[in-house]
Amino acid sequence: MVLKIRKNKYTYFRGINLSKTLLEIKNLKTSFRINDDYYAAVDDVSLTVNKNEILGIVGESGSGKSALAFSIMGLHNRAKIEGSIDFKGKSIANISTAKMNKLRGKDMAMIFQDPLTALNPLMTVGEQISEIIFLHNKGLSNKKRKGRVIQLINQVGIPRPEHTYEQFPHELSGGMRQRVIIAIAIANQPELLIADEPTTALDVTIQSQILDLIKDLKKDMDAGIILITHDLGVIAEMADRVAVMYAGQIVEIADVHTLFENPLHPYTRSLFNSVPNTNEHQDRLHVIQGIVPSLQNLPRTGCRFATRIPWIDESAHEKNPVLHEVIPGHYVRCTCHSQFYFPDESKEDQKHGVS
């Protein structure tokens, strides 16, 4: 009883102090069962999303970024979820599906990666957008609902909304399909929007249009947006703050300018150096040694990136790496970043050392 009161008090105070906070995740651990054991795909992740903010989450495949998104939306069926997810001050981790369904599609919505498979092939575009409105506002008349759907189709920039209303997904181009997905997501003006690789399946000119659309929506709706991508360029253009994920953990988190000007974690730095940059010329790209370990083979103790930077002395790593706040708002996991250098630099260093 006491405990419960305390918790309420806590949320009460936090509600006042951080009125901008929309989503607060603490020590989230999402585990999947493989054979007889549970393996954490998201491991001890804590982050916040504020209103009118785009939080970018960047990482390669296997980093756990999509599992994180699915955990927030409660879309994992058989995963074990530990830790807390608070949405507008209320816990939404492990709540009943019925309760979750009241939130999903209304207060929080999701944009998916592949617009073709994410749409039901046998339902018209209109029906599919209409469904999400119907689910959260059963009283609306059919006519009004259709009007709203057409308005939405228009809003996401699809020409000839009345015509598109009657079309099936396969009759639309990839870009148009993604606009339909976005129309579904914003239909009930959600406060939290999760975009999971929203442009990966699209051509670059279409990508820029979709990204512009998402930016406009953020302005219009004052929403908090989680943008998940592997593309650093997309992050640079879109995000306000960025979290870098590796092997299920956040290794670095900072506002976008800080992160791009002064990346600290070895993984972040390696990632930056391995992407061809259109602004400046590089002779050679940096190659990260080894491969991303599979879920079953993840090192669960020590610095998870250590095996991929073997030239860094073991003593540089922490035993149990935690996030350190280097400057306000800029967090880096493990102490190894302070002693990190790239191997080609190391040769020069050695030469210098000799001479």
Place this chain on the structure above:
Amino acid sequence: MIPQMILLSILIFIVAQMMPGDALTGIIDPNIDPAAIEAQREALGLNNPWHIQYIDWVNATLHGDLGQSFRFKMPVTELVGQRLVNTVWLGLVTLIFTYLIAVPLGITSGRYNDTWLDQGITTYTYIGFAIPLFIFGLVMLWVFGFKLSWFPTNGSVAPGTEPGTMAFVLSKIKHLLLPALSMALIATVSTVQYLRSEIIDTKQKDFIVTARAKGASEQRVYNRHILRNSLLPIAAFFGFELTGLIGGTVFIETIFNYPGMGLLFIDSITQRDYSVVTSVVLLFGIASILGALLSDIILSIVDPRIRIK
């Protein structure tokens, strides 16, 4: 479809030509003077070149003249007409049973896959898949017809009942049930299996995640998205199901001595009543073509992706 019909008619015509005897065999007393028979043959056009005979045959068939049955001494068209009604009823009741069994079992098994219920249903389909229809029919007849005497063991109606009376209808139904159920219990197996795997596949599709993300309840996700998308392909199999019934009726009608087209076919071929044989094959061939066509049409109606604009 038209080319298939033409090919089918040519094939059947050739087969008919290969059959021993012709329209006159069996009708005429073999003791009659061969010269007279020859004259008769000439008059009937049986000595014409084959392509003329073919055109004559097609012409006659199109006009509803399928020749004469020597065994029953009556026009084949009339004979087939009587038997067809019985087979259509048998087929219809079988189809109803098939779907009555398949849909609930398939849905249960697909929705609650890997539960004991699903395992039970899967075991049934597994065994049903391995039992040949004729063995199952024999066992059903033996157990429910002879040992338990719950159902009549032959014919399509009790002898002596007057057509048009209630007793006649009831007797008809009673005669139908066991053969139809035997056939349906086996025929339904593939539909159950198909529906199950279709549902399991659909469950894993991305658009199901979209539906959940919209806030749709589990019930709605199932009814609106999974079931709808899984049942539509089943609908398209309806035509092929019809085709599949044809083989089944031959066995079932033979076993239950049910006077339909299948039994007529087997009897006629044993008795070398070939004009009946060719007619039955032709009719069932056309039925198969129509069945396939029906499936195509249904599929193009239910699946917008292949809808012809």
Place this chain on the structure above:
Amino acid sequence: MEMRNENIDIPKPIKSPSTIKIIWRELVRDKLALVSLIFLVLITAFVYGIALFLDKSEIVTVDLFAINEPPGGEFILGTDYGGRDIFGQLIIGTRNSLSVAILVTLMTGVIGVVYGLVSGYIGGTVDNIMMRILDFFLILPFLMIVIVFVAIVPKYTVFSFSLIMTAFLWMGIARMIRSKALQEKELDYAQASRTLGSSNLKVMFRQVLPNISSLIIVTMTLNLAANIGLESGLSFLGFGFPESTPSLGTLLGYARNPQTLEFRWWIWVPAAVLILVLMLSVNNVGQALKRATDARQRRG
């Protein structure tokens, strides 16, 4: 399983190279399939072995002094209406049924694979024409056409029976192989093979064929079960094996006589059980193979 996120690294459904090894592992794991396989091997060895010593002509000779005898006594499983030994007929019948089923399966397999592979791989107009021919065969009422041919073929033998069955049974496997070949030839490995200077024949049979081999094995196993059923069904109706050659279906055919069905179960029940067990066993093995080759369904 709700596990399709990119971050869950479950071993991908990679087609594993050593089909035999995986098949064996799956069979050993699947006890039912293993038992079925052992049973099949035993019964095959038994019927083929013992048939060498049985006097076939004696078994099919009518003995009017021993009509419809129930099991026990001189004849282990009794006799039929012609006084012929049921047990002997069962042995020879099983052997004959198996032989025809295997022969038909192999012939339809070869025709189907070649037809499907050529049609799917070459594609275009050739595929179009070949598929139209196939479609025509597919809509023929199989059972009736076979019965008609059985009835009119002069000098009818076991081999001509197998040929007739084959002629109207190759389409299923051909269609499956064709659609698979259509997919496979578009995959980069087949395309790559062409850029490396391999001829179309080489690509078809050396590159594509190994990749659909597991599908072929599974389909042919399941076909074998179906063919046992079809053969016995045709023999049951009296249009399978020639009169002098007993098959499992022939024994069941006696049950078309209501007297036999109702009162002389020993004539038909053993054959029915044997067909059932044979088909179930072959199916069990086939399903296990299917699981083995389809990584999604693989157990454990």
Place this chain on the structure above:
Amino acid sequence: MGFLEIKDLKVHFPIRAGLFNRVVGHVKAVDGVSFTIEEGKTYGLVGESGSGKTTTGRAIIGLNDVTSGSITYEGKSALGKNKSILNTHKDVQMIFQDPYSSLNPKKRVLDIIAEPLRNYENLSKQEVRRRVEELLDKVGLSPESIFKYPHEFSGGQRQRIGVARAIALKPKLIIADEPVSALDVSVQAQVLNFMQDLQKELNLTYLFIGHDLGVIKHLCDNIAIMYKGRYVEQGTKADIFNNPQHIYTKRLIAAIPDIEPANRAKQLKYRQEVQAEYEHASDEYFDNEGLAYGLQPISDTHLVALPEKG
């Protein structure tokens, strides 16, 4: 004279429909493309999906039939009588996009890499094996790999096996069709570096097909932009990136996300300018059917698709 010369290449696919699958029209996947590749250079072919870039590459190596036009390789026509490619596979090879599907899962690495050797060179078993081991060594895989199957390797390693197979016959030209777009960024870097090293070592010429302008810029000397089966612009790296002339090229470049968050406003402004130009001046760049015009030279190296003057 160029090393590889493509003149007015057209690849049209028939569209079949109706009862008898009659040809009712054509998809002009490649519609009059001409270019020359210099020996030892890397030529980048850029376009979005449906632009015909992949079809162009596949036509050159003979995977798609050429409708019309000529392909001249070292001064000799590479096309046979009925427009199918003559056997130039010894000199022209291809690297595929998907490292998973491009290796036959049922073959050992030995058989995969040995396939071209067995087709073209009459070698004994030992010689083949020795050659394969050399090739594996060249792409940085251990010789024990030869008895393994493709699924035992990671994506990057598989792509290297694909490269080893492509260089087995010591080709002069390699067509690389989006060789890194299926890979994670860190693995992508590995394959790109490695392709560059190999180019220097074997004096290879690359035709690099891609959609990622960052990768193209990193790797290529000359670049061509394709749109709906036609070229819209061709030039050196500097021509294209510093002085884009065609509106489509500009849109493409403006659409690349800038890696500097500080440049956001600038980038947005540029994009809006380009968009404005595209909206009011697209007629000047595209004909009635929305296709690009023929190429006009604006400098020695720089060609742009513009309507003919006068």
